Amino acid sequence: MEKVECIVVGGGLAGLVAAYGLAREGVEVMVLERGNYAGAKNVTGGRLYMRPLRRIYPELWDDMPFERPVARELITMLGDGAATTVELASERLSGPSPQSYTIQRAKLDQWLADKATAAGAMVVTDMKADELLRDGERVIGVRAGGDEVGAEVTIIAEGVLGLLSGGAGLREQPRAADHAVGFKEIIELPPGVIEDRWRLNEGEGAAQLFMGDVTRGMTGGGFLYTNRASIALGVVVSMEQMRTRSDELESWELLDAFKEAAQIKPLVRGGELAEYSAHAVFEGGIDKLPRSYGAGYLLAGEAAGFALNALVTVRGMDLAIASGWAAARAALAARAAGDSSAAALAVYERFLRETFVMRAMEAGRGVPRAIENRRLFSEYPGAVARLLEGFFAVDDESSATLVRTSLRGARREFLKIDTLKDLWSLRKV
Ligand SMILES: Cc1cc2nc3c(=O)[nH]c(=O)nc-3n(C[C@H](O)[C@H](O)[C@H](O)COP(=O)(O)OP(=O)(O)OC[C@H]3O[C@@H](n4cnc5c(N)ncnc54)[C@H](O)[C@@H]3O)c2cc1C
Incomplete structure (x- = not known):
C-alpha cells in the first residue's frame, strides 16, 4: 500500500487549511477532492466572518480573493404583504479591518488549494475517497479510485453529510431533523448597479437576510450577498419541514417565488442567472456534535458539525x-510524539477549545430549539409591519398620539402570552 504521513479527505475550507498547516511544517500530506477542482462542489451563502480568523496563519489572508467587505447590514421581515427592514451602515463594519467579506467558493477554495500546493501539499482532484481503511x-x-493509500493520521473534512465517516461508524448517519437545505442563485449585475441598489460606496458590499x-x-430564511459583479440570492429551510411539504411544494418553487416577490423583484431586475446550486447545512447544534477524534483520525469543519445558524449570523466557513x-x-x-492513538489525538479538543469554535458553538446552544418556533417565521414579520403601519397611517382615526398608537398596536400584536414565552425562549440565542 502506498503511504503518506497524512491524508485529508475533502478539499473544502477545513481540509485545505489543515493541509496548508501540515505542509508548511514539512509533513507529507495528500488531499483527496472529489470535485474536478477545489470548490467545484461547494456551496455557501457568501459571507465569511474574518475578524476571528486573522490570528490563524496571518500570512494567508492579505491577498485572499474577497468579493466585497460588508459595510451595510440589512434584515428584512416579509409578511402580510409588507417588508420591514432594519438597516445598519457603519464605518466600524468595514474600515481598515472589516468584520466580514462576501466571497465565492469556486474562487476562494482554488486559491487556498494553490496556497496548500505551494507549501508542499499534494492536492488530487477528481478523486473521491470511497472508504476508510480500518485496522480494528x-x-x-483510505480506498480511492481502486487504490489504497495509508496514513498515520487521516483528517476527514468531507463536509456536512459525513457519508464516509458515517459509513465507517465514526459518527451517526445524518438525520433530516438536524439539517436545513439551501437553494442559491448567482445573478450577474454590473458593479455600479449593485452599488446604486444597495447605496454603497465603490467596492463596498451589503448583506441582507x-x-x-x-x-x-x-x-429558515432568505439571504442576499453582493459580490463584485453579481449577487448571491438564496433560501434556506428546515430539511425535515420541507420533506413533509413535498407533496404540495417543490423545493425550487421557494426560490422562484422569492425572486418574484414585489419587494425582491427590483433588486434582481436586469440580472443574468449565472449559477444555480443546492446544498445541505447542519443545524443540530452543539448537543449533536460527534466525537471529533479517534485512533488515526480527526473530523474537521462541517463533517464535525461545526456550523451555526443564529438567525442574524450564519457561520460555518x-x-x-x-x-x-x-x-x-x-x-x-x-x-512529534510518534503517537496517533485516540489518547494522543484527544489534544484536538483542547486546540478547538482554544479557538473561538467551541465558544461559538456553546453560545449557539439554545438556537436549534428556539428556531423550531414557527411563529418567528410566520406571525411576527407581519405583526411588525402592521405595528409600523399604524405610525404612518393617515385616516379618520389617525388623531391618536404616537404613544397611544404604539401602545394600542403593541397590545394588539405583541402583548400576548405566546409572545412573552417566545421572547423568553429567545434569551439564549
Ligand atoms: C445555502 C448555504 C448558505 C450558507 N451561508 C454561509 C455563510 O454565509 N457564511 C458561512 O460562514 N457559512 C455559510 N454556510 C455554511 C458553510 O458554507 C459551510 O459550513 C462550510 O462550507 C463548511 O466547510 P467544510 O470545509 O467543512 O466543508 P465543504 O466546504 O462542504 O467541503 C467539503 C469538501 O469535501 C469534498 N468531499 C466530500 N466527500 C468526499 C469524498 N468522499 N472524497 C473526496 N472529497 C470529498 C467535497 O467535494 C468538498 O469539496 C452556508 C451553507 C449553505 C448550504
Missing part, C-alpha cells in the same frame, strides 16, 4: 477554517 478501531488510510413569507411558514487549523496542530503534535 484505528483508521489507517430575510425572514417570513420567503419560507412559507417553515423554519470561519468554523471550518479554525477547525482545520486545530486539526493540523493536533496531527503535528501526534507526529
Whole structure:
C-alpha cells in the first residue's frame, strides 16, 4: 500500500487549511477532492466572518480573493404583504479591518488549494475517497479510485453529510431533523448597479437576510450577498419541514417565488442567472456534535458539525477554517510524539477549545430549539409591519398620539402570552 504521513479527505475550507498547516511544517500530506477542482462542489451563502480568523496563519489572508467587505447590514421581515427592514451602515463594519467579506467558493477554495500546493501539499482532484481503511478501531488510510493509500493520521473534512465517516461508524448517519437545505442563485449585475441598489460606496458590499413569507411558514430564511459583479440570492429551510411539504411544494418553487416577490423583484431586475446550486447545512447544534477524534483520525469543519445558524449570523466557513487549523496542530503534535492513538489525538479538543469554535458553538446552544418556533417565521414579520403601519397611517382615526398608537398596536400584536414565552425562549440565542 502506498503511504503518506497524512491524508485529508475533502478539499473544502477545513481540509485545505489543515493541509496548508501540515505542509508548511514539512509533513507529507495528500488531499483527496472529489470535485474536478477545489470548490467545484461547494456551496455557501457568501459571507465569511474574518475578524476571528486573522490570528490563524496571518500570512494567508492579505491577498485572499474577497468579493466585497460588508459595510451595510440589512434584515428584512416579509409578511402580510409588507417588508420591514432594519438597516445598519457603519464605518466600524468595514474600515481598515472589516468584520466580514462576501466571497465565492469556486474562487476562494482554488486559491487556498494553490496556497496548500505551494507549501508542499499534494492536492488530487477528481478523486473521491470511497472508504476508510480500518485496522480494528484505528483508521489507517483510505480506498480511492481502486487504490489504497495509508496514513498515520487521516483528517476527514468531507463536509456536512459525513457519508464516509458515517459509513465507517465514526459518527451517526445524518438525520433530516438536524439539517436545513439551501437553494442559491448567482445573478450577474454590473458593479455600479449593485452599488446604486444597495447605496454603497465603490467596492463596498451589503448583506441582507430575510425572514417570513420567503419560507412559507417553515423554519429558515432568505439571504442576499453582493459580490463584485453579481449577487448571491438564496433560501434556506428546515430539511425535515420541507420533506413533509413535498407533496404540495417543490423545493425550487421557494426560490422562484422569492425572486418574484414585489419587494425582491427590483433588486434582481436586469440580472443574468449565472449559477444555480443546492446544498445541505447542519443545524443540530452543539448537543449533536460527534466525537471529533479517534485512533488515526480527526473530523474537521462541517463533517464535525461545526456550523451555526443564529438567525442574524450564519457561520460555518470561519468554523471550518479554525477547525482545520486545530486539526493540523493536533496531527503535528501526534507526529512529534510518534503517537496517533485516540489518547494522543484527544489534544484536538483542547486546540478547538482554544479557538473561538467551541465558544461559538456553546453560545449557539439554545438556537436549534428556539428556531423550531414557527411563529418567528410566520406571525411576527407581519405583526411588525402592521405595528409600523399604524405610525404612518393617515385616516379618520389617525388623531391618536404616537404613544397611544404604539401602545394600542403593541397590545394588539405583541402583548400576548405566546409572545412573552417566545421572547423568553429567545434569551439564549
Ligand atoms: C445555502 C448555504 C448558505 C450558507 N451561508 C454561509 C455563510 O454565509 N457564511 C458561512 O460562514 N457559512 C455559510 N454556510 C455554511 C458553510 O458554507 C459551510 O459550513 C462550510 O462550507 C463548511 O466547510 P467544510 O470545509 O467543512 O466543508 P465543504 O466546504 O462542504 O467541503 C467539503 C469538501 O469535501 C469534498 N468531499 C466530500 N466527500 C468526499 C469524498 N468522499 N472524497 C473526496 N472529497 C470529498 C467535497 O467535494 C468538498 O469539496 C452556508 C451553507 C449553505 C448550504
